[in-house]
Amino acid sequence: MTSNVSTNFLDVISNSPYPVALLDTQLCYITVSQKWKTDFKVGNDFAGKCHPEVFRIEGKEWILDYHQVLGGANRKSEYDLLIFPNGLVHAVRWEMQPWNTISGEIGGVLLYMELAVKKEEREAHADRMLTIYRESNEVARVGAWEVDLIKNEIYWSPVVKQLHGVPSDYVPNLTSGISFFKEGENRDKILNAFVTAVEKGESYSLDLELVTVTGAEMWVRVKGNTERINGRCVRIYGTFQDIQLQKLAQIQLENSELKYRSIIENSLYAFMQTIPEKQITDANQAAMDMFGYTIEELRGMGRGILLDEDDPAMDEFLETRRRVGKASAELTGFRKGGERFPCHISSSIYSDTQGNKINSMIIIDITERQEAEKKIRMSEEQFRGAFEYSAIGMALFNIDGQCKRANQSLCDMLGYTKDELMDIRFIDITFPDDIPRNMELLDELIAGSRDSYHMEKRYLHKSGRPVWVLLGVSILRETNGQPVQLISQIQDITKIKEAEQAMAISEEKYRKIFENTQDIYYRTDQNGIITEISPSIEKYYGDKRENIIGNPAIDFYYFKEDRDRIVDALRQDCSVIDFEVKLKTKNSELRYASVNARLIIEDGQVLGSEGSIRDITFRKIQENELTSLNTELKALNTHREKLLSIVGHDLRNPVAASLKLAELAMMDVEHATKDDLLEYISRMQAGLQNANELLEDLLRWAKNQFDSLDFNPVMIEDVQMQVLTCLKRLRPMAEAKHIELIEQIEEGFKMCADRDMLDTIIRNLVSNAIKFTAAGTVIVAASRRGNDILFSISDTGIGMPESIVSQLWKKSSHYTTYGTMGEKGTGLGLELCLDFVKKHRGRIWAESNPGLGSKFNFTIPINKLS
Incomplete structure (x- = not known):
């Protein structure tokens, strides 16, 4: 308590020549004057003693007076018989009033007590007590004020005038007194x-902002009490205290606390405070969302409920925190439903103002980050495969043109090994005549004026011969736009260029006779009417040139949009090169063509256009066929790899386990009991049954992928019986996990569907429900809904977040995970369900929430399928 008492105030009390004692709020002595010690024979052994227990007043319970003083009142008595500690009784007079701490609060009782003396001496003592009170208030910056409503006079003590900044002779009035308070709310x-x-006679105590005569703003605490006569208020009086320092400290503390809470509560990361090794004391909303508990549930929890104590990284994490005071690590967390998830934890231990150890933790769910890292690794592997085994040359160059990576196709094309190419700049192996154009395009690419470029150029083979290539270059940049490296795709077109060169020689040789036999030369006027065309049009169009001249060029376009595009391009650039359009023959057959054209301009006037047309139909057909073949080939490779993976792992495991059980049974046949053999056989049967079901799924999936699975919808007279038969095969699997299988299908329910496919759909969905349910129920229901029959398989399992539900039906994801007892899936089940439901022209979807189970629904139209 003494930390809240001014040192000067304590000195005044201790050195007072009057019997004065300073008591705290528990009425225990803080200090007493020397006169007190002398008069009441207490010596120095007074610290910590309670005043009412030392001195008692005969026939009076004066503890009530103390409580009234602690509430802000003044109390006194002119004559009371006081029982001293030695048992003697003396007449005393006493006065009590509250004293204020540095922060402005009532800190206890200031007690003046003297042996009864003459009236003159009592008055002198009273004057001296008043002086002591005034001096103590001067130290604490507390002044007194009074408004006499009868005389209409206002009194301000010197301290009050000092706080307002007015001179000592200042005479206040009610209006001017109020005007010193800051305008507005105060x-x-x-x-x-x-x-x-x-x-109404109500007292008040307010913390307000005051504006002094000099314009300075300061916080003061104003207290007011009333005096009433015959129900009428005649006087209001009170105290005026400077609380500027403590108020500013309080505001700063509140702002700091507000900012702290705002940052914590709005953080995307989970934040917790704990008593180390004991319990959680606080957590933000992100922590409650992450772990699935309310704040009441979290408080009192131990670390082992939320974090995996057996995680190998936990011991190192705790040791580092113990040694250094802070630590961070990637650990394993547990959600309320039992779901495990990876998280990054930063922990720091500090001491609060009371010296208690507090552990502050920030927890980040890194599930998505780890998934992203996994996808990046897969993407890198796919890129590496596409890069290394590409049929065309591929290379990575830095911005200076130094080769950093090349595939085998490029090495075979240029005759260098990979190591030799690492020491070569692309400019060193570029044909000299092609360097300027190549550098021009490269500079534009690096500068950002283009995203990529393509060009035909010549490289120099290691042997020295030129190699014609079609070069495509793109650029990889940092997020800030800084170029990192160049990605080059290089296709060997030497044979094509040799053919083109031979063609050019041939065309030059026979130009006058055949007038560009391979291509079609044409010319139009400014209205688009054909004025000239080469004889080769006859082979292309199927009509003689003289029958074509004079007709509008637009008549020969298969699509009018192509004509509009080429006209717009000519108007903008005056020429087009390798402009691909679709033309038609006399018999309206489609022909792909590449057009080179330019406007004929003389004296600024457009007179028409001229150009050449090359038939690229055969090339386009080949390109389309090649694209289709590549797509089919990729799909076949994906199917083959998936089949090999499942056959090599998921199918082999149960077969191998069954063979091992058979081997053990044979080795122990002479000593084994009948029950032992039955145990071996039942386990072999379960393993082989799983293998058989997996094999059936594989066969159905493979047939479905290659469109060789027959779709035979029939009328199923008793759907309930078919579902019960399916559940019977799955019951051992459910009973092993204490799961009850329930069907909710009315008796005599019938529908039209492929019996085997319907059985496969229900079996896979129920198997998945059992797999992800630790204990509880799995319900299979069916009902009519509009024009559909709605099936639903619901469970009380662990559920899934929305991020996983959205991936279930994407064939590219092949999502699979382990069940509640470590069961491994193949990833085929849901894909089969999706394909089979689609064959029935139905729809399948899932509803799930973590910890609340899952519900898979699918529909089959009521109308008879064909």
């Missing part, structure tokens, strides 16, 4: 409190 509060005190 002035309104003091005015309302004063009026209420006058009208």
Whole structure:
């Protein structure tokens, strides 16, 4: 308590020549004057003693007076018989009043007590007590004020005048007194409190902002009490205290706390405070969302409920935190439903103001980050495969043109090994005549004026011969746009260029006779009417040139949009090169063509256009066929790899386990009991049954992928019986996990569907429900809904977040995970369900929430399928 008492105030009390004692709020001694010690023979052995227990007043319970003083009142008595500690009784007079701490709060009782003496001496003592009170208030910056409503006079003590910054002879009035309070909320509060005190006699205590004569703003605490006569308020009096320092400290503390709570509560990361090794004391909303508990549930929990104590990284994490005071690690967390998830934890231990150890933790769910890292690794592997085994040359160059990576196709094309190419800049193996154009395009690419470029150029083979290539270059940049490396795709077109060169020689040789036999030369006027065309049009179009001249060029376009595009391009650039369009023959057959054309301009006037047309139909057909073949080939490779993976792992495991059981049974046949053999056989049967079901799924999936699975919808007279038969095969699997299988299908329910496919759909969905349910129920239901029959398989399992549900039906994801007892899936089940439901022209979807189970629904139209 003494930390809240001014040192000067303690000195005044201790050195006072009067019998004065300073008591705390528990009425225990803080200090007493030397006169007190002398008069009441207490010596120095007073610290910590309670005053009412040392001195008693005969026939009076004066503890009530102390409580009233602690509430802010003043109390006194002119004559009381006081029983001293030695048992003697003396007449005393006493006065009590509250004293204020540095922060402005009532800190206890200031007690003046003297042996009864003459009236003159009592008055002198009273004057001296008043002086002591004033001096103590001067130290604490507390002044007194009074408003006499009868005389209409206002009194301000010297301290009050000092706080307002007015001179000692300043005479205040009610209006000027109110005007010192800061305009707005502060002035309104003091005015309302004063009026209420006058009208109703209510006391008040307000913390307000005051504006002094010099314009300085300061916080003061104003207290007011009323004196009423015959129900009328005649006087209001009170204290005026400077609380600027403590108020500013309080505001700063509140702002700091507000900012702290705002940052914590709005953080995307989970935040917790714990008593180390004991319990959680606080957590933000992100922590409650992450772990699935309320704040009441989290408080009192131990670390082992939320974090995996057996995680190998946990011991190192705790040791580092113990040694250094802080630590971070990637650990395993447990959600309320039992779901495990990876998280990154940063922990720091500090001591609060009371010296208690506090552990502050920030927890980040890194599930998505790990998934992203996994996808990046897969993407890198796919890129590496596409890069290394590409049929065309591929290379990575840095911005200076140094080769950093090349595939085998490029090495075979240029005759260098990979190591030799690492020491070569692309400019060193470029044909000299092609360097300027190549550098021009490269500079534009690096500068960002283009995203990529393509060009035909010549490289120099290691042997020195030129190699014609079609070069495509793109650029990889940092997120800030800084170029990192160049990605080059290089296709050997040497044979094509040799053919083109031979063609050019041939065309030059026979130009006058055949007038560009391979291509079609044409010319139009400014209205688009054909004025000239080469004889080769006859082979292309199927009509003689003389029958074509004079007709509009638009008549020969298969699509009018192609004509509009080429006209717009000519108007913008005056020429087009290798402009691909679709033309038609006399018999309206489609022909793909590549057009080179330019506007004929003389004296600024467009007179028409001229150009050449090359038939690229055969090339386009080949390109389309090649694209289709590549797509089919990729699909076949994907199917083959998936089949090999499942056959090599998921199918082999149960067969191998069954063979091992058979081997053990044969080795122990002479000593084994019948029950032992039955155990071996039942386990072999279960393993082989799983293998058989997996094999059936594989066969159905493979047939479905290659469109060789027959779709035979029939009328199923008793759907309930078919579902019960399916559940019977799955019952041992459910009973092993204490799961009850329930069907909710009315008796005599019938529908049209492929019996085997329907059985496969229900079996896979129920198997999955059992797999992801630790204990509880799995319900299979069916009902009519509009024009559909709705099936639903619901469970009480662990459920899934929305991020996983959205991936279930994407064939590219092949999502699979382990069940509650470590069961391994193949990833085929849901794909089969999706394909088979689609064959029935139905729809399949899932509903799930973590910890609340899952529900898979699918529909089959009621109308008879064909």
